[in-house]
Amino acid sequence: MEWLRKRGIKLEQIAELVMFLQQKYFPELTIEYCMYNIEQVLRKREVQNAxxxxxxxxxLAEEGKLIPALQEMVENDEGLYGVDEVLALSIVNVYGSIGFTNFGYVDKMKxxxxxxxxxxxxxxxxxxxxxxxxxxAAAASSRIAHRKQAEREAEMAQLKAKADSEA
Structure with a gap:
């Protein structure tokens, strides 16, 4: 979190992205719950490494310290470079395939x-x-979606158990 802050990123800004991705599916979603899920994502070592x-x-690119070919690609954020997206996918992969679609959408929408x-x-x-x-943001959104699905499944299991006991 310290390095995100040093680069000008506030967790509240990421929480707004999570709201953007999930509010349509979970209207009761709050910024606080988004922040909690972001914090949980940030606890993962593989996320921290990425x-x-x-x-x-x-x-290093800002300082001009990359080898010339790489310097130019990173400095210009060339569309065909793609390594930046691959690194990001290592984060979304932590929460399954829904993370990939969330990431693709939020990356495209900017x-x-x-x-x-x-x-x-x-x-x-x-x-x-x-x-x-x-x-x-995509990983936190995916985490929320997984939790909501687990809640629905637990609720359905309780209803089924109650119906079975009444029968």
């Missing part, structure tokens, strides 16, 4: 903070960070 790797590569990171108006390189932030 964040640190991506941020370090963005910083909603909220993702639009700001993508337009590069702050003078920083965010080739990896924009995808990492989108992936964290």
């Amino acid at each position: 964040i640190l790797t991506g941020i370090q590569l963005d910083i 909603y909220g903070v993702l639009e700001q990171l993508n337009d590069k108006s702050d003078g920083h390189i965010h080739t990896f960070l924009d995808d990492i932030v989108g992936a964290i």
